[in-house]
Amino acid sequence: MPGSDTAPGAARAPEAVKILIAGGFGVGKTTMVGSVSEITPMHTEEYLTEAGVEVDDLSGVEDKGTTTVALDFGRITLTPDLVLYLFGTPGQQRFWFMWNDLALGALGGVVLVDTRRLETSFAAIDFFERRGIPFVVGANGFDGEHLYASESIRDALALPHGTPVVPCDARERASCRDVLLALMDHLIAVAAAQPTPEPAG
């Protein structure tokens, strides 16, 4: 598998793909990125204009013309010519919905939920549904607990039929890997079932 068929110094540029890790504030998105990334998660920011956005609380924001959205991201080199980036969206989640480039070209998404406060992840689910981006739900069990069955979570979130709900622990690499595998299986199933994007709501 790791045979290098490119000459040294003439390395072929690898391809890059991305998966979004979304969910409510404090639900473990950056933790999950860090659990599977081969590098310490990196942090970057983007300015977004607020035009067209309903902003009801900008107290403390000095420049009301723009807002800053932060991103934490990690990298997984899957093969010598294929790199996966995981983008998590820490805090201020309502703003990153405006960042089109974030969603553009994403293979799919993981919506992390805290089962004690599911409502904080509604917006992330809505974001993926509106854009026709397939996703799975990772039910992050804090303190190793999973209080609710996946079916209950699915009902409470009113998930589209077939959307997997995977119990997980965002701190555990193997657990995060399993969530990503569930996502890939879902993406492959979606691609097989419907080659065209879902109709917009």
Added chain:
Amino acid sequence: MNGSGTGGRLVRPFALVGGRTQPSRADFTLITLVTTVDPQPAPVTGLQPEHLMILRRCRVPTAAAEIAAHLDLPFSVVTIMLCDLLDDGRITTARPPVQASGSPDRALLQKVRDGIARL
């Protein structure tokens, strides 16, 4: 002039790119991989330190988001710098294989899945 004491950079980010706020090209997504052209088409004299840092870092293909993180600059500012370098023929870019949400290539999906399974 310098008394606010926030400890950040002295130059406001968009001043680094001459006040422009719109990239000249839409070539750069977060995961567009950037590679420095070797040899460079022209001497690197006259380039800003940030441009030189980009050229050094991208001797190995580097995602635009990583460049922004390392420069500690907003992504859109870095995008403008990358446009400058692309216009000057100093870097090449590899666009992601998946351009828009929709139905990605199943072979690619399987390849990603296989890679994740090896983690």
